[in-house]
Amino acid sequence: MNTTLWIVQGLLAAFFGSGGIVKAVRPSKRLYDQGLTWVEDFSPGAVKAIGGLELAAAVGLVLPAVTGVAPVLVPLAAVGLGLIMVGAAVVPRPPGRGRVHRRQRRIAGRGGLRRVGPVRALRLLIEEEP
Numbered sequence: 001m002n003t004t005l006w007i008v009q010g011l012l013a014a015f016f017g018s019g020g021i022v023k024a025v026r027p028s029k030r031l032y033d034q035g036l037t038w039v040e041d042f043s044p045g046a047v048k049a050i051g052g053l054e055l056a057a058a059v060g061l062v063l064p065a066v067t068g069v070a071p072v073l074v075p076l077a078a079v080g081l082g083l084i085m086v087g088a089a090v091v092p093r094p095p096g097r098g099r100v101h102r103r104q105r106r107i108a109g110r111g112g113l114r115r116v117g118p119v120r121a122l123r124l125l126i127e128e129e130p
Helices: 002-025 028-033 037-041 044-067 073-090 099-109 112-116 118-126
Strands: none
Touching: 002 044, 002 073, 028 037, 028 044, 044 073
């Protein structure tokens, strides 16, 4: 169980840390060009703040437990990442915006992930739209 927890923590820290660095360092225009269309709804400072929070939470997931200094920060970092994800899910998106959302509706229209299966769902997400 402990090994599984460390693997999950490490993966989460790697994903959120790399995403946080990208958002904190790259300009909003470049992020938009690379497919992060939500950045145009936020100021460049807000995007950098989100990136900084993701990076801080990623460090907080691993560093306190590794060093043994203030290990109570690990669950607080996890809660912080959860709040970031809730915020990302709650931010309203205008209709018709983002190709991924239309593709997700196609999967849902076919009965969802359980009925379609994960491999077919991935193909539906990747393939070009007609």
